[in-house]
Structures are given as C-alpha cells and as structure tokens.
Amino acid sequence: MNIYAWIGLLGIIFLTLLPLLKKENRSNEEIKKVIITVVIVLGIIIAVLVFSVNYFLALIVGFIAMIIFDKKTYTKKRLLIYGSLILVVGILGYTIGRDNPNYVLNHLKDNPKTTSLYIAENDVQLITYQSDVVRPLASTVKMLIAVEYAMQVDAGILSKDSTVSLDVLNRLYYKNSDGNGHEEWLKAMDSEGEVKNNVVTLHDVAKGMITFSSNANTDYLIHVLGIENINERARILGLTQHEKVYPIGSALLIPKTEENALMKEKQLIENLKEMPMKTYRSTAEQLSNQMREGSISFADLTFDLSMKLQRVWSDRLVGGSANDYGKLLAIISNDELPGGASLIARDLLEWPMQNNESNHERFVHLGAKGGSTAFVLNDAMYAENHNGNKIEIVILNDDLNFWQAQMLRYNMNSFESRLLGSEDYRLKVLKELSES
Known part of the structure; x- marks a missing residue:
C-alpha cells in the first residue's frame, strides 16, 4: 500500500467517526454503522498487509461488504445503482488485477x-x-555502485566486515523518500540479529542498497567508494552512454535549498530546470556531505515534494x-x-x-x-x-x-x-x- 492508499483508508475511518462527536448522533443504529465500516476498512488493511491480497481486490470486496450491510441498499432503485457500480468496478478490477x-x-x-x-x-x-x-535509471544505477563495491573489496581497499554506525546511515535518510526501503532494511537487520552495538557490516549496507533499495545506504556507499571511482568504473567497463553518478537522496533536498517564502512553485521549478547539470550534481554532493557530517539535519523532515517537483528530480536522475x-x-x-x-x-x-x-x-x-x-x-x-x-x-x-x-x-x-x-x-x- 502506498501513501495515497493509507490516506484514503484512514480518511474513511476519520470521516466515519467524526459524526459521533455530536451526542445526538450516537444512537445504537449509528454506532452499529460506524463499527461495521471501521471493521471493513481494518479488514482491507489486514488483507493487504498480512495476507498480501491485491489492494484493489480488497477494496472492491470491502465496497461490496459496505453495500450488503447497509439496510438502505435493499430497494429496487438502489439495487440497480449498486449492481451497475459493482459491474463497472468488477470490470475495472479484472482489468487491473488479471495477469496480462x-x-x-x-x-x-x-x-x-x-x-x-x-x-x-x-x-x-x-x-x-x-x-x-x-533515460533516467532511478535505482537501477545501484547495480553499477554494487560492482564498484565488489571491485574495491576484492582489491583489498575495503573490507566487507568493516562496521558502519547506524547513526551515520540515518543521517543520510530522508524519511519516506524511498518507499520505506531504508526502514524495512533496518527492521530486517534487527530481526536477524545483525545489529550489534548499533553498527552493521559494510556488506550488509551494500545488501540493503540492492535488496531493499535504501537510498541512505546508497549515498553512504557513494561517499565510501568515491564518486570519481564509480564514474571511472563505468568508463572502464565500456558504459559509453552512462551519465555521471551523484547522491540520490540528497538531490531531493535541492528544492528546499533553492526556495524562499516569496517564491511560487512554478518559479522554483523553472529555476531547477535551468540549473546546469554540473551545478545540480555538485549541490547534491554538498548536501550529502553536510548530512553525513551532521552539520545539517533533516531527521525531523518528511518527504513532501509535490508531484511537479518530484518530476524535476526524476528527470534529472542519473541516466x-x-x-x-x-x-x-x-x-x-x-x-x-x-x-x-x-x-x-x-x-x-x-x-x-x-x-x-x-x-x-x-x-x-x-x-x-x-x-x-x-x-x-x-x-x-x-x-x-x-x-x-x-x-x-x-x-x-x-x-x-x-x-x-x-x-x-x-x-x-x-x-x-x-x-x-x-x-x-x-x-x-x-x-x-x-x-x-
């Protein structure tokens, strides 16, 4: 479930409970309706998170359940309306959910x-x-970083078993910016007993970059490996069209460094688009260095870029x-x-x-x-x-x-x-x- 799914389902629960703030709305019938709705929504969440049911399928079943438990449903007019809606939603669900x-x-x-x-x-x-x-590679570029890591470990420049502080890694984490990949990796490391004295091995960091696609781990490895070395590796391997690598997560913070209270989003987007790529990359590197050193902290910030700003970031990812x-x-x-x-x-x-x-x-x-x-x-x-x-x-x-x-x-x-x-x-x- 993505953030929009969560917002939608939690919004249903909130709007369902809201009328109960008024005493005159707390009749047995209304309370029963609220309980049914909340139970159905919680059932959708459990079905998706625990039993890995397709979100849209769970939503359709939940929608049908709400109709069935609503007494007002059982009139000719409503049965016709709901029947048509169920047919449309069913066709839509089949189109989305079928293997194609x-x-x-x-x-x-x-x-x-x-x-x-x-x-x-x-x-x-x-x-x-x-x-x-x-084209923009997004996290696919982490494959090249993994190869440079493998080369440096094999050459004895780095040790797989060297330790990395989670405090340092977490400084590079911009909350909710990587689909919770970093947080899921931390949970996995903790459940497997791989976190000892708040440190993990460098190899576990590299695995977290690939398996969980943690951007914080990626940016840390870019620091350790050296951007110049990664870019040179692309050249040595004959990747002739590969653009220069730069930190992924910190680039999301560039809009915050460029905006001001008087600037409208449209102007900010234009400024970002006009920024030379060399400047854009160096700004991302500077921000990443500051995050790693702790001279700037984004621990209290949550990823909240508009889709238009995300589009600029996406278009400017390493290609x-x-x-x-x-x-x-x-x-x-x-x-x-x-x-x-x-x-x-x-x-x-x-x-x-x-x-x-x-x-x-x-x-x-x-x-x-x-x-x-x-x-x-x-x-x-x-x-x-x-x-x-x-x-x-x-x-x-x-x-x-x-x-x-x-x-x-x-x-x-x-x-x-x-x-x-x-x-x-x-x-x-x-x-x-x-x-x-």
Missing part, C-alpha cells in the same frame, strides 16, 4: 519515445528496441541506456570481473535466488535490480538456467502517468517471466517491436 504480460509489450510498442528494451541470449543480441537512448546495462549484466553473468569480484557482485544482486526458493527450480543464477519513481519503472536482470543458457533483459520506462505506472507494476513480473521462460514469446516480442 502483453500490457507491457503493448506499452513498449505504443511509446517508443519513452521506453527501451534490450534482450541478449548467450551473448547474442536479440532485441535492441530504442536501447541506445539515455544511462539499456545497451549499457545489458553490457553490465553480461559482464557479471559471464564472471568477467577480476578475482573474486564476480562472486561478491553476485552475492548482492542474486537476492531473488536467496529470497524465493522456487527460483532454484528454474535457474542456477538470477540477479536483478529495478528502479522506479512516480514517472519511471525500470528493471535489469540476468539469468542462467540449468542447461547453461544465459539471458540478459533491460526494460526502461519513462514519462509514465499514474495509470500506466500501476498497470506496468502489476504486469511486469509476468512479462519478464514469459521472456525468461519462452523462446516463442521472445520471438513474438521481437516481431511485434520490429513492426511497430
């Missing part, structure tokens, strides 16, 4: 200016659809091409990193094998890193099956509206699963994209 990998394919076909797809099999490129176009990340995936999958760096990189990226036992039935190796904002949905993965066949897939989607983003999220897994498991489907995708 072709939705992703159709989105790629219909949006060539904002999408990319790269697929290679056994070192042979099969699909290079708009794959040379530079790269699907070709670049297809090449990076192949380097990892083919164990082309020197020494033990490949094993370290695999340990970080192959979390799907560690978190889902069923993947072992299909693959010997499966590594992935996605990336998303309100406007971006990316994924990069490599796989090797038990017959030794290898495949690399990179999908980049930008300039998404709310509906497109939600539908892509629902269907991306089934699309990727079909690509990984069916040569016929890969050939279908190739044919349709070639003709579009």
Whole structure:
C-alpha cells in the first residue's frame, strides 16, 4: 500500500467517526454503522498487509461488504445503482488485477519515445528496441555502485566486515523518500540479529542498497567508494552512454535549498530546470556531505515534494541506456570481473535466488535490480538456467502517468517471466517491436 492508499483508508475511518462527536448522533443504529465500516476498512488493511491480497481486490470486496450491510441498499432503485457500480468496478478490477504480460509489450510498442528494451541470449543480441537512448535509471544505477563495491573489496581497499554506525546511515535518510526501503532494511537487520552495538557490516549496507533499495545506504556507499571511482568504473567497463553518478537522496533536498517564502512553485521549478547539470550534481554532493557530517539535519523532515517537483528530480536522475546495462549484466553473468569480484557482485544482486526458493527450480543464477519513481519503472536482470543458457533483459520506462505506472507494476513480473521462460514469446516480442 502506498501513501495515497493509507490516506484514503484512514480518511474513511476519520470521516466515519467524526459524526459521533455530536451526542445526538450516537444512537445504537449509528454506532452499529460506524463499527461495521471501521471493521471493513481494518479488514482491507489486514488483507493487504498480512495476507498480501491485491489492494484493489480488497477494496472492491470491502465496497461490496459496505453495500450488503447497509439496510438502505435493499430497494429496487438502489439495487440497480449498486449492481451497475459493482459491474463497472468488477470490470475495472479484472482489468487491473488479471495477469496480462502483453500490457507491457503493448506499452513498449505504443511509446517508443519513452521506453527501451534490450534482450541478449548467450551473448547474442536479440532485441535492441530504442536501447541506445539515455533515460533516467532511478535505482537501477545501484547495480553499477554494487560492482564498484565488489571491485574495491576484492582489491583489498575495503573490507566487507568493516562496521558502519547506524547513526551515520540515518543521517543520510530522508524519511519516506524511498518507499520505506531504508526502514524495512533496518527492521530486517534487527530481526536477524545483525545489529550489534548499533553498527552493521559494510556488506550488509551494500545488501540493503540492492535488496531493499535504501537510498541512505546508497549515498553512504557513494561517499565510501568515491564518486570519481564509480564514474571511472563505468568508463572502464565500456558504459559509453552512462551519465555521471551523484547522491540520490540528497538531490531531493535541492528544492528546499533553492526556495524562499516569496517564491511560487512554478518559479522554483523553472529555476531547477535551468540549473546546469554540473551545478545540480555538485549541490547534491554538498548536501550529502553536510548530512553525513551532521552539520545539517533533516531527521525531523518528511518527504513532501509535490508531484511537479518530484518530476524535476526524476528527470534529472542519473541516466544511462539499456545497451549499457545489458553490457553490465553480461559482464557479471559471464564472471568477467577480476578475482573474486564476480562472486561478491553476485552475492548482492542474486537476492531473488536467496529470497524465493522456487527460483532454484528454474535457474542456477538470477540477479536483478529495478528502479522506479512516480514517472519511471525500470528493471535489469540476468539469468542462467540449468542447461547453461544465459539471458540478459533491460526494460526502461519513462514519462509514465499514474495509470500506466500501476498497470506496468502489476504486469511486469509476468512479462519478464514469459521472456525468461519462452523462446516463442521472445520471438513474438521481437516481431511485434520490429513492426511497430
């Protein structure tokens, strides 16, 4: 459930309880209605959080339950109205919830200016659809940072077992800015007993960057590894279209440093768009340094950028091409990193094998890193099956509206699963994209 879902459900509870503030509204009948509504809403929350029920499905069932328990429902007029609503909502729910990998394919076909797809099999490129176009990588860039980490550990520059204070990491955390990834990682570390004397290992920090996509962990590793080293690694690996890396989380604070009490949001957005990229990157670096040192504190701030400001941040994220990340995936999958760096990189990226036992039935190796904002949905993965066949897939989607983003999220897994498991489907995708 995202923040908007929480706001909606908690808003229902608040509005339901509000009339009870007046004594004359506290009849047995009204109290009964309130209890039913609150129980249904809590049931939706429990179904989604505890039993992993699809949010929209739970919402539809809850809506139907409210209608059933409302005595006013049972008139011809209301039955007709509610029946029509249920039919419309049911069709909408089916459209959203059904497994439809072709939705992703159709989105790629219909949006060539904002999408990319790269697929290679056994070192042979099969699909290079708009794959040379530079697009915002979002958290997918963390794959490059993971490789530089692996290289420095293998070279003895860093130690996997060196300790990192959670206090330092938390200074780099901008609350609610990464989909609660950092907080979920902290909970996992605590439940697994990996936090000792308020410190964790550097390797756990790197895992938190990939598995939970913690932006705070990412920015910390950027400091430790060195931005220059990460950018140089991209050059050495032949990622010719990769833009320069800079801290992710601190860039969200740039609008706060640029605004003033008299400035309207429209002017602030224009100022941010006109800021040279070199200045934008250096500002993000300066803010990140100040956060790490504790000279500025954002511990009491909660992520609250408007969607228009988030769009500026999203558009200015580190960019790269699907070709670049297809090449990076192949380097990892083919164990082309020197020494033990490949094993370290695999340990970080192959979390799907560690978190889902069923993947072992299909693959010997499966590594992935996605990336998303309100406007971006990316994924990069490599796989090797038990017959030794290898495949690399990179999908980049930008300039998404709310509906497109939600539908892509629902269907991306089934699309990727079909690509990984069916040569016929890969050939279908190739044919349709070639003709579009």
